Amino acid sequence: MPTVRLRITPSFILAAFMILGGFADRATGQRRDTLIHPREKHFANIKQLTFGGINAEAYFSFDEKKIIFMSTRDTLKCDQIFTMDVDGSNVRMVSTGKGISTCGYFYPDGKHILYSSTHLVDDECPPPPDKSRGYVWPVYKSYDIFMAGSDGSNLTRLTDAEGYDAEAVISPLGDQIVFCSARDGDLELYTMNLNGTDQKRLTYDLGYDGGPFYSWDGKKIVYRARHPKDSAEVREYKELLAKELVKPEKVDIFIMDADGRNKRQLTDNGKANFGPFFFPNDQWIIFSSNMNDPKGRNFDLFKINVDGRGLEQVTFAGGYNFFPMFSRDGKKLIFVSNRGAKSRYEFNIFIADWVN
Secondary structure, X not given: OOOOOOOOOOHHHHHHHHHHOOOOOOOOOOOOOOOOOOOOOOEEEEEEOOOOOEEEXXXXXXXXXXXXXXXXXXXXXXOEEEEEEOOOOOOEEOOOOOOOEEEEEEOOOOOEEEEEEOOOOOOOOOOOOOHHHOOOEEOOOOOXXXXXXXXXXXXXXXXXXXXXXXXXXXXXXXXXXXXXEOOOOOOEEEEEOOOOOOOEEOOOOOOEEEEEEEOOOOOEEEEEEEOOOOHHHHHHHHHHHHOOEEOOOOEEEEEEEOOOOOOEEOOOOOOEEEEEEEOOOOOEEEEEEOOOOOOOOOEEEEEEEOOOOOOEEOOOXXXXXXXXXXXXXXXXXXXXXXXXXXXOOOEEEEEEEEOO
């Protein structure tokens, strides 16, 4: 997912996508032996970096020598934050191991990391969302954003407002953090300095605004959003949010200036679109969506121009492809997929050469 870093993207969400779908190849009903589908013309020299477990939201450090990601593996019952070298070696857990953690990101100096966690409220994993409300994502009030050393030491709390604080990333310019928060009673986007000071609200429309990423020049923000229109949708959204839940079945990609002005909607397909990220030229967006599956089960990566034109499907292998991120030179793409998975609930991290 479309993860959309999509970013509200703990790994049990990915497992939920698997429950909705399956893990066989779409065209043949059988497992594929290759990691690149013949129609994936933009991929070459793909490499699998993780093997087993539920891995998600993998992002490069600023020098692109490290990767930070979240994972439920081994004896863990819910997500924690890990780092590894860009070749998949030297994997280590850098979050506390308590509560649930999400949305890891490196600071520009490579010596510090950013992530969200619920560990201040409870050492245990929070309860899963109420399935009686349909397919929903949790937005736990106990999430706060933290800064730590790259080894997890010297943990510092950056947010202490009442409500959900997560989905934080740092501008490629290394000067600002953008994040999602429910502190004002709605899920909106905010910015703050790297040390947590000067927190400012960017969005004001009722509904979920989240999963943001800056453009490479730091002038734009791309994100996912769902703004309920009629009274029934508004009522459902508010009722779910009061229970720390959101329904992501219809989420679209938006773009705006870094100060919150000039918002534009890029997708309008009635499906789940998330995990957007800018191409290095800042003229294209890559994101995850289930728009081409009538049943909404399979998620692929797509590219689209910042003016909303030129839509192109990028991935065709596996049933689930999420959380794309380019290297600064545009030669590498890192993403999460179930291609080649050995078990039903396995999601791994892949890196591939990008072919124009």
